[in-house]
């Protein structure tokens with residue numbers, strides 16, 4: 001069955017790139033509503049923005065959604081990952097600013113808030129998107145692909161010259177609380193050399209050493225160091241789950257990313273949906289539901305959240 005959050009939950013903080021404060025509230029929604037954002041600070045035009053791949057604008061550093069009136073919301077990927085990873089299919093997310101708060105740079109606080117409020121089962125059946133044949137996209141030396149699998153698996157590989165990151169590869173099956181235990185507390189990261197460049201472009205204005213892991217060569221500059229030795233690749237997997245959630249329904253398939261980012265994952269969804277022979281919509285029976293992200297999640301899994 002489809003789900004929603006049992007009670008509303010709010011989060012307050014600044015946006016990573018805009019530096020602007022905002023209050024975000026996840027509210028329950030009825031079956032077949034899907035995930036929608038509502039910009040409560042916008043007057044005179046449509047404040048509703050669907051959490052959907054076809055309204056995502058290409059942006060290298062975050063996922064930005066723009067509705068038909070040009071109303072936008074930036075950095076939706078971490079809250080989308082939290083919803084997907086806890087198995088929430090329907091919600092109205094109100095926000096009074098242009099960017100989702102970065103909080104601690106991970107999805108941990110969103111997950112904690114959602115799990116604390118609980119999940120409500122709705123009366124309508126759930127459907128999923130089954131990948132039927134491989135779909136592949138490439139940009140420079142970065143690649144992303146989806147291929148057939150009976151459940152969502154994410155395989156990610158990154159390769160940085162900075163020794164503090166270096167080469168990292170990880171594969172995870174997304175069912176049974178995996179996202180909460182393994183991925184949700186991994187923070188966004190950047191290289192010290194990129195910070196000045198981003199600031200000059202008016203980006204990362206809300207970034208701090210606490211809400212982003214900053215590395216310089218073989219050094220982790222953020223106080224306290226890393227939460228996991230491979231925290232960067234785990235964060236890339238978190239981003240991938242959030243960006244794939246813009247498909248509008250759970251995906252049954254293997255996602256592989258090599259040096260991929262938000263733009264490439266969005267290009268992948270566009271390639272998937274451009275080919276009607278590459279996927280089909282399937283009803284989720286009990287066996288299918290048992291393999292979805294969020295299924296099998298236990299409140300004790302939260303102990304792993306920093």
Ligand SMILES: [Zn+2]
Nearest residue numbers: 077188235239
């Ligand atoms: Zn991220």
